[in-house]
Amino acid sequence: MLDLLIIVSVVLGIIALAQLIKVLELAGQARGENSWDVTDRDNKTQARLMPVFLVVYFASIIYQMVAWGKYLLPVSASAHGETIDNLMMTSWIVIFPVFILTHILLFYFAWKYSYDKNRKAEFFPHSNKLELLWTIVPTVVLSILILYGLNTWNNITTPVSQEEDPVLIELYAYQFGWIARYAGDDREFGYANVRNIEGVNALGMDSTDSKGWDDKIVRAEFHLPVNRPVQFIFRAQDVIHSAYMPHFRAQMNCVPGMTTRFGYTPTITTSEMKGITQNDEFNYILLCNKICGAAHYNMQMDIIVESAEDFEAWLGEQKEFLPIDGSPKALEVESIEVQEEATDGSASTTASIN
Numbered sequence: 001m002l003d004l005l006i007i008v009s010v011v012l013g014i015i016a017l018a019q020l021i022k023v024l025e026l027a028g029q030a031r032g033e034n035s036w037d038v039t040d041r042d043n044k045t046q047a048r049l050m051p052v053f054l055v056v057y058f059a060s061i062i063y064q065m066v067a068w069g070k071y072l073l074p075v076s077a078s079a080h081g082e083t084i085d086n087l088m089m090t091s092w093i094v095i096f097p098v099f100i101l102t103h104i105l106l107f108y109f110a111w112k113y114s115y116d117k118n119r120k121a122e123f124f125p126h127s128n129k130l131e132l133l134w135t136i137v138p139t140v141v142l143s144i145l146i147l148y149g150l151n152t153w154n155n156i157t158t159p160v161s162q163e164e165d166p167v168l169i170e171l172y173a174y175q176f177g178w179i180a181r182y183a184g185d186d187r188e189f190g191y192a193n194v195r196n197i198e199g200v201n202a203l204g205m206d207s208t209d210s211k212g213w214d215d216k217i218v219r220a221e222f223h224l225p226v227n228r229p230v231q232f233i234f235r236a237q238d239v240i241h242s243a244y245m246p247h248f249r250a251q252m253n254c255v256p257g258m259t260t261r262f263g264y265t266p267t268i269t270t271s272e273m274k275g276i277t278q279n280d281e282f283n284y285i286l287l288c289n290k291i292c293g294a295a296h297y298n299m300q301m302d303i304i305v306e307s308a309e310d311f312e313a314w315l316g317e318q319k320e321f322l323p324i325d326g327s328p329k330a331l332e333v334e335s336i337e338v339q340e341e342a343t344d345g346s347a348s349t350t351a352s353i354n
């Protein structure tokens, strides 16, 4: 109902404005003026409005910075995040003064040089000095920023070496949710393929691949140990998604048919961050940052960063993909169950182990 009222009032407002313009036009015609003629008075009014725009514009920027500054991200919770924040800050330091200066000049000149029939424009066709100046200065500044950015990007996207003992986690994106998989004690993920997706096997794990038997699959939230590198591997089931972990300054596309990676080291536990942000409700979060469909906004997963002991304890509680106690019997039973589920005649690769 409220929506309807808003629409009706907007439409009525537009009609009223159109009528008002018509009245002004008719009044002008009655005075013998053409509405498309630009008079001296029009020029003066527009010129005087320029400094007003400038002040209102800057005031609105300051207001937005103050009012919404609280929604900015807190300090980076990952080791490489500081480098990203420094890069961002450097860019701001270069861009912001230029932005202020160019906008002051833009509105000042529009006011100062508004049309005046007594003033003659100076003919100034070309200056090599000026051309060089405004070509070389931005080129140098932008090249430095780009090189700095590329260097930062190369540093943070280098895969974590195995010697650093990273936690291996696969994040699997689908419309609309996330599944996390831990590689288990063998430090290797079991083979998975989209063709194996069936029933509860949402990851398409191949149950004949023993590397996957100790993989641990979690859905509601996933945990990370503090101060230990984490190597993420990303996959997607259907369309391109993007794993976005803003507090760790990390984002990587998840692309169907290929794996992508990103590694970082969490440096602040969830409970420490609750203290820093003075918010007891605070939680690290994994989001999807590609508009991937109608329920895209729903693609979230909580991330808990905790001490190594707490992390190991939590991981110990998670179930393995195929919890076999050394006897192949358990595996056989599992695979028969999977086979029976495939009653619709669709191909089941897991059937091959019998």
Ligand SMILES: [Cu+2]
Pocket: 173, 174, 240, 241, 242, 288, 289, 290, 291, 292, 293, 296, 299
């Ligand atoms: Cu998505």
